[in-house]
Amino acid sequence: MSVQGNLPPDIRDRQFASPDQDSDLPRCYVFEQLPGQAVFVPSGWYHEVLNLTDCVSINHNWINGCNVNLVWNHLRHQLDEVKISTADVKSTPGWAEACQVRRSKSVFPFECISIRLLSER
Numbered sequence: 001m002s003v004q005g006n007l008p009p010d011i012r013d014r015q016f017a018s019p020d021q022d023s024d025l026p027r028c029y030v031f032e033q034l035p036g037q038a039v040f041v042p043s044g045w046y047h048e049v050l051n052l053t054d055c056v057s058i059n060h061n062w063i064n065g066c067n068v069n070l071v072w073n074h075l076r077h078q079l080d081e082v083k084i085s086t087a088d089v090k091s092t093p094g095w096a097e098a099c100q101v102r103r104s105k106s107v108f109p110f111e112c113i114s115i116r117l118l119s120e121r
Helices: 068-085 095-103 109-119
Strands: none
Touching: 068 095
16 A cells, blocks of 8 residues: 555556655556465555466464453453443343443454453453
């Protein structure tokens, strides 16, 4: 991404890969991934993939040391949003637990505990 927040129009336009040609854009890494190889793309990195042949892509959004604080802050923000949106029924028995379930619909509670512990390191 450029400093103005613009994405390159097409990864096949290799001019953006050379910082000498366009100092507004960061360095770009262009490589060919061979069968059986894995590639790790750090959290928050813009990336584009051009498949040269038919293939299967297995992707997973990992929680790791690079993004644990972002993930934990996001989960806390989600919980705050759920609490705000359900404040009218706060006196209902089990409200706090229900907020946790709603917040963690895509994250298991033990992962939330692990994330919190990692973020405190």
